[in-house]
Amino acid sequence: MHQTLLAGLLILPLGALEVTILPTDYQPDPAIVPPGLRAGWSDRGGSTSIRNTPTDRLEWKTKGYYQRNRDLGQVFNLPAGADREVSAVVVRTGNSNHAVLPGAAGASLFIQFFRVASEPRIDDAGTSRASGVRPTHGLSGQYRADDRIVNVIYQPIALARGGRFPELSISDGRLRYLRFALDPATPLQLAAGGSYAFLIGIDEPAADAGFTLGNRNLAGSDDDGALLLDPTGQPWWGIRREGDGVFPPTVVPGPVPPADDVALRQASLLPAGAARFDLAPSSEGYPDVDTYRSLEFAVELRPLP
Numbered sequence: 001m002h003q004t005l006l007a008g009l010l011i012l013p014l015g016a017l018e019v020t021i022l023p024t025d026y027q028p029d030p031a032i033v034p035p036g037l038r039a040g041w042s043d044r045g046g047s048t049s050i051r052n053t054p055t056d057r058l059e060w061k062t063k064g065y066y067q068r069n070r071d072l073g074q075v076f077n078l079p080a081g082a083d084r085e086v087s088a089v090v091v092r093t094g095n096s097n098h099a100v101l102p103g104a105a106g107a108s109l110f111i112q113f114f115r116v117a118s119e120p121r122i123d124d125a126g127t128s129r130a131s132g133v134r135p136t137h138g139l140s141g142q143y144r145a146d147d148r149i150v151n152v153i154y155q156p157i158a159l160a161r162g163g164r165f166p167e168l169s170i171s172d173g174r175l176r177y178l179r180f181a182l183d184p185a186t187p188l189q190l191a192a193g194g195s196y197a198f199l200i201g202i203d204e205p206a207a208d209a210g211f212t213l214g215n216r217n218l219a220g221s222d223d224d225g226a227l228l229l230d231p232t233g234q235p236w237w238g239i240r241r242e243g244d245g246v247f248p249p250t251v252v253p254g255p256v257p258p259a260d261d262v263a264l265r266q267a268s269l270l271p272a273g274a275a276r277f278d279l280a281p282s283s284e285g286y287p288d289v290d291t292y293r294s295l296e297f298a299v300e301l302r303p304l305p
Contacts, residue, residue: 071201100173
């Protein structure tokens, strides 16, 4: 079951979002990006992707499911003191040779913001070093491979749409900074000391519409897990909205999908229309692990007028 939390969502006017490329030497300005709102590194290894693939172009995974469409984002923490407004979110593409797919340029993008109410803890599904039981699914057999974060409610607060992915090709799309800027005429106010999250996605399905985000992920460690902490000591973690929101996905392992694959395909698609923005994000341990992931990102703030 997913949370139904769309009531109260502030939908900003089309045109309130602009997506641009920043210089490759971009550094967050500490005057507008406090420590709990930035992670200035990625591990340059694996990178995970935002994608919105049409039904007839879904890729079959031999573990038994179609690769699912997804939106990606990050929990972050506002410092104590004064309330602030969000001016922009900066993310960085990954280090993959296909960091930007050929259908990404010109794709309509959105960014959605959430208020995060939580007493987060890691649910290890009973597989841990202490128990001696290893996961039987996921991307590896390591102890962290099925860990997820629970005791979290994501309350949608704002949605900005209509930004366009810049003209970046496969060859020049690696490790590029993208700035998702909000129109000052439609301010988004955040409360001091609060926890929030953003989620980025591609509005409409299109062939080869996808791009990766650089991140640091400690899911490959063979140790029992612990919550990641931001530079101020507060928990933060990666989030995703994926497919129909059911975890783990139904699997029918094999080199090719079954003849009747309609339900499997449908499970891999994001909900249509407003239902998509009503589907709460999560941090799950299958088929990938966001529990120990932090994007390379920065949330730029401005003082209230």
